[in-house]
Amino acid sequence: MSDTTLKATAAASGASATERFLNDKTAAAPARRVDTARVDTLATAVITAVHDVIRSHRATYEEYNALKSWLISVGQDGEWPLFLDVWIEHVVEEVAAAGRQGSKGTIEGPYYVPGAPALSSATTLPMRDDEPGTPLLFRGQVTSADGGPLPGALLEMWQADDDGLYAQFAPGIPEWNLRGTIVADDQGRFAVTTIQPAPYQIPTDGSCGKLIAAAGWHPWRPAHLHLKVSARGHDTLTTQLYFKGGDYVQNDVASAVKPELVLNPRPSATGGNEVTYDFALDPVS
Template sequence: MTTIENPIDSATAAASGASATERFHTDKSPFAAVKDTPKERVSQLAGEVLSAVHDTIRRHRVSYDEYNALKAWLIEVGADGEWPLFLDVWVEHVVEDVATDHRAGSKGTIEGPYYVPGSPECGARGTIPMRDGEPGTPLVWQGTITSTDGSPLEGKVELWHADSEGFYSQFAPNIPEWNLRGTFSTGADGSFEINTIRPAPYQIPTDGSCGKLIAAAGWHAWRPAHLHVKVSAPGHELLTAQLYFPGDPHNDDDIADAVKPELMLDPQTGADGSESVVYNFVLDPVKA
């Protein structure tokens, strides 16, 4: 029997950041995908980013003290391993909007820094891996995967989410490796049913360099409760999304700016206090 331990006292931004950075290097090959990018495009993008920085400095008459503080902070972000966190929280949502604005199917949103590929296979109807006595409200999710023409798809739903304390397995200590991470493969009818628990809202790590920015700017660090998914089927575009729960106080001011109305769930509460939701996915065919 797995013992549930509380990781609150030992989960740190540095450890989470280091895990996110290591995972990014392991799972992604970013330079291979852009190795043939023309020098003109690299020059254009880099030049415009630098021009925007220069314009900010001129308009707001940035001092040397402020410049040196920025320089020290940028160095600290790297030392903390928090670049994946910083970019995924404050930049990725715009990249996602641009990358998927052609789609007719389901809306997506950011992946975030806590995805891990290769989660255990759970079939079309099953329970996500969790600890014995996993705290949290039981949640049953039923849905289908279809193409934009309405035909059912034999595909996969990769699901991962935080636990009832707001922590992710593999990014906080004392949690089993694949806790609340699973892959559900649909049959020919495209349907699936997942048993899990309702995750908690959480603050992104604030004891590192990203936390210093949040404190200095007077921002909050909260993300609303959400389920992460990657939905795929042969011949169709991969959908990455997060699904949210109505009534969360941070649906309207998510620090990652990732909430969209189309991604809101409609949970129904049973007599025993458990919840059930129906949410379906429509995937866009890959264009030749």
């Protein structure tokens, strides 16, 4: 484990994720009137569910005060994006994608950064000269759900390095390391050379780590590639791709793995591994 890994604290990662969310998501959200009826329905349902848990499990004041203290510390640590993305987002994505006809999606997670450098359809993700890890050739085609190719489709791609760290969220890593926006060719095809990422722990030195330890859970995410795939006239697909036989694929802490998202790389003739995976996008309804 490198010195960089040791310095990637939960507080630093949480603060970065919170700042990104406030800057990117809030700014991008359309200005619209809040539907008070929906707020009433959802807020009442959540509060009622908490009441039911307290009653059915006969929670004590000591347990209530421990929860209250923990909720305060989540905010102080800047870990609300981490908590929500790890334990809540996969259900939001499931509901939002219920009618999708094309490829499967999954959670975005807290480490997406817009504006990654544009790259050609056959390219290598930006990386350090001595980037550790097994080389991976990742290729495929972007089509519409009806099978027609989507020329110039965009694939925003980001991933952890071999230490499980993300550029812009851990110290000592170049700004756009293992991040890029690939522009597919006139048939929607792409071929990206990168490295095969490793599994990693979500930060455990903050409030989320305390919850994991107290509940006897594990903090690991399986190795994965992140992608946002988009094309004019089609819904954007946000997804993650995992690796067959990899650690934690069967028990991801974020519950984000789906069978359709598991890759099965094969050894490449030029060294490393290679895999083909195609994306089908739903037309905008």
